[in-house]
Amino acid sequence: MLEHTAIPSEDASMNLAYDQSADTGPAVVCLPMFSMSRAATAAALSPALADAGLREIYLDLPGHGDNPANCPPTSQSMLDTVCAWLDHHVDAPVLLAGGSYGAYLAAGIARQRPDLVAGLLLLCPGVTIARPSRDLPDQPPLDAPTGWLDTAPTELHAHLDAALGHRTPTVVATVLAALTSGGPGDPTFQQQLQSGPGYALPDENTEVVFDGPVSVITGRQDRIVGYADQFRAMRRYPRGTYTVIDAAGHYLPYEQPTLLRSLTQDWLRRTRG
Template identity: 30%
Template sequence: MTVRTSELNVVVKGSGLPIVFLHGYGVDHRTFLPCEDVFTDDEPWQRIYVDLPGFGGSPAEGTAPNADAFLALIERFVDNRIDSRFAVVGNSFGAQLARHLVGAFRDRVVGAAFFSPVLVDPRDATLPEKVFPRSNRELRDRLDPVERALFRANAMDQSWGAWDRFARCVLPGLQVYDREFGELLRASFVPVERVEYEKGSVDIPALLITGRQDTIVGWSDQQILSRTYTRMDNVVLDACGHNPHVDRPVAFDSCFREWVRRVAAELRS
């Protein structure tokens, strides 16, 4: 079910405990399609996939192009829409929004998962040495030049299977986001007030997945999250860039599936 609010395009699936999914820069809610594969119709989870302003089906109008405005918008969205306990999932830029929700609704958040999260301004991030993926000549010759360049820049795995995953969940967002708004957002990518979102240790089932070859946000800065999230599974995937669900789908699925199981166990305890 797709829901229009005054500001956001939201896709809702299932019913039960809400899980709020917040995507990264340049993509939209479809980047989380592999997560949907984990859930079945008979499980009590309501998945709330949000298109952030300027991305997917959400217009940029009415939202300032800076991280602080996004934080306020997402907090207001949750405050108005969810009155129960819930979990959060954040990818890249969306992970700092998810972390803000953990701090803002501390007593109600029962689980948190972060994929390739932004920890600092990407211009200041500790990045690994660039590793260029081995070219797939057959794939290279058959793809549109623009699509080929986007795929090569965003995927370590250059197989046809990886291309299918990229074309399904990453490329659609890259093709439609508001580029003018996006460029303004890049200049204000992290909040002005760089406070610790969580304000102390957090004792909930948590998951961190990073890619060892991620040259967009890196993986080493993110390790500090294990100090805050005392029950965090921390996975650094080799042969993996910024999109672990594209480069390492089996490992990604296993880690996410286990996190969902842990959150379910937490609710039963």
């Protein structure tokens, strides 16, 4: 059971909405995919982290979920806000987990503030933020049953067709539920962030080594961020494990939850070694 908490602070950037489990063990802080909420992150990761004795913490980013846009629309400002929250609310170092953009920020935190990070779980992480520079799969998508996208809004068909590797109506329903869970966020702020010059972290291409336990899990059919850039980035993680999963795309946690749990448990074992 997750408890909702938002501790008031004189600094508005500290007021990130978050949910946490009742466990009193080491903290694992989980960051959401772009435009998604902490509720969606919990739906993706809580089953994989269950029974591990961890204090699970699920954050909303600025301008996402229940949080107002309380920082400039740049990824560096987003990262700085999360770091400030970590400095004030957890005993560092902590385990960091994230999907897509959340994983991009988690990797950035490990570069810039390694004192905060004990280990990284990166799910379908963004590596290079500029879309034209991403190395994406060029194979055709896997077969799907007729009408598999019928329940999705028309405006999401192209995105889900590119994003999903496990292409079934059940997976579509699970992803749609995640996309619409939690607070609404601030779409204007999100658009400014994604389209502005500050979307890329300034040290995105810096070859800084993080020597804690890392697990990078990617989808073989992920046509949003791919899987090849993530493998090349493994040189930054001397204690890193890389996995690419067939029949999985950008929403891997919702597409292959059983495999995700197995791989997450292996990562947790290594963080305790």
